[in-house]
Amino acid sequence: MKKITLKDIAAHFLVSVSTASKAINDSHEISVALKEKIQAYAKDKNYKPSRLALNLRNKSNKTIGVIVPNILNYFFVQVLYGIEKVANDKGYNIISCISDESFEKESKTLEFLDSGTVDGLIVSLSEETQEKKRVEALLEIVDNQIPLVLFDRVSDLVHCDKVVVDDFEAGHTATSYFLDTGCKNIAFVSPISKSSVGTLRFEGYQKALSEKNIPLNYKLVVNFGKDDDLDVLMSILLDGAPVDAILGLDEITAVKVLKMVIARGYSVPDDISIIGFTNGQLSEYVTPALTTVSQHGKYIGESAAKQLIERIENANEGQFDFKTKVVKTSLVVRDSTRKLP
């Protein structure tokens, strides 16, 4: 049976559309008798007001758009989960899009969403976008007064609410932990060197080293991209200099590094300690279990969603006091690092 509209109902009872509308919305202006008849009929015919029409009328549709760079990365899944939870609570739906780390796909998606489809947007920038510093599409969004929350991979050029992790501190903490457990030759392996997040962590890494007067050794810094062969790079790294610790900038990288190191006969953590990022199942179940920096993805998602919905629902007030929320990371110590003395 095809969808039934108010008009159909009105016709069936030979009343006007507006009467039918009021009856269904239980308006006091309508006689009880009529209301009951109409409501019963509506229920029977399974009438549902068309969202499409309501959306147009209300210029809103209780939907928020989310763009993440990569859904196969557990961190972003956690964030998504958090967003969904609070959005759902508050009666919002989610349009989720994946930028695949591509500037172009991100821009297209943004352009698409910038046309009334969503009430607000939660975005984490693609690496390419951060590298190129091309945030026009975001600026457009802001200019069009669509509430926007950036998380994790953010940009200073965009004026909006943000939820980030203290990546500088995270890099610093992890590196210091290596140092405190007696490691000296700490390698830094990053698949996201061009993102804000990667840069900040690197700065934290540098800072921790310099605090102990350890010079930065570029032989220990491995930045790689999608097309690089990590295995080869690791060989070069391990052959090129003594290494007793490795900081891997995302979960899968840390795990792969762990496996490669073990495959080459090193013992973890005795010969080499390893710390990863994103406290996911992989880190927990791999052997030896990985010490990781937890960014609390779910919490980030929840915060971003709360912040956004707040903005949406108080659209007029205080437009320009944007907040940046910094979520503290925590180091989850497991078996891939030596014990503190």
Added chain:
Amino acid sequence: MKKITLKDIAAHFLVSVSTASKAINDSHEISVALKEKIQAYAKDKNYKPSRLALNLRNKSNKTIGVIVPNILNYFFVQVLYGIEKVANDKGYNIISCISDESFEKESKTLEFLDSGTVDGLIVSLSEETQEKKRVEALLEIVDNQIPLVLFDRVSDLVHCDKVVVDDFEAGHTATSYFLDTGCKNIAFVSPISKSSVGTLRFEGYQKALSEKNIPLNYKLVVNFGKDDDLDVLMSILLDGAPVDAILGLDEITAVKVLKMVIARGYSVPDDISIIGFTNGQLSEYVTPALTTVSQHGKYIGESAAKQLIERIENANEGQFDFKTKVVKTSLVVRDSTRKLP
């Protein structure tokens, strides 16, 4: 700057709205001079037709809804990824919802989506829904002629396109593999005993046993729920009967079982072989690497999306020749099972 509408543009040039509309859509009925002026202005002011209005007019919005039971399960993430890929290709957006294995949340979501928000729906049932066999909301969807594709967790009661895995065969294949490698006491550990998928795999398991004239031993069958302590159940299992193989019905279960078994001092695969489901990163990187049944999640997602979009775009033809696509699983052999003789 606030959104600009056709009306604004029309007013600015003192023309009618329809003229403005045609000019912007580059209609041949409009003089080139005027078109150029208007288009330039529109571009400058960053005019974008309102999706909301277009949606109402076209009764369509190039959006498909997806409901999965659990987004923290890698299998569903893979499916989502596949769906997104083809949807994006064909210009569709995705509204993604999570049922959290809850019948109520699923019903609410379905009800919400059943009001013009989406052009079609891709759904995998929550376990609770399958257990209760309460598919009214789905029937409603079908009745309202909203194209629907069910995947993985499906229901016979709903008449629509489906994409499933041959779970019976998968259960059979995995069990047979154990048998062929010399295992005799094969345990079956399932967190989804009430879902279609779990049931079918169990039947495959039984079949494989009976083919070798091995009686089914209920001591070896462990069905557990969210609130059960798997650790306790595993102790009971291992203490209650000799066990030399365990089939875990999802990835995380298999991994947990693997860890527990090892923690109890068994050697894998020598004492106990283990096979899991969902060929994800976890299975690949855990030690020993898990032999798993791959359901090809991404491919399932792609198939479902293709099927759905096909339906959406050929809405009228052949309404009732629903197809069920069966995706073959494959056994990815790694180190948690003994070698074939």
Added chain:
DNA sequence: CTGAAAGCGCTAACAA
């Protein structure tokens, strides 16, 4: 208590 009319933003058939 009920209905007519306007409007959300856009398009398209039909006039002029």
Added chain:
DNA sequence: TTGTTAGCGCTTTCAG
């Protein structure tokens, strides 16, 4: 070549 009108489905004044 441009404008008028109607309509997508619904709500909401404002009259009756």
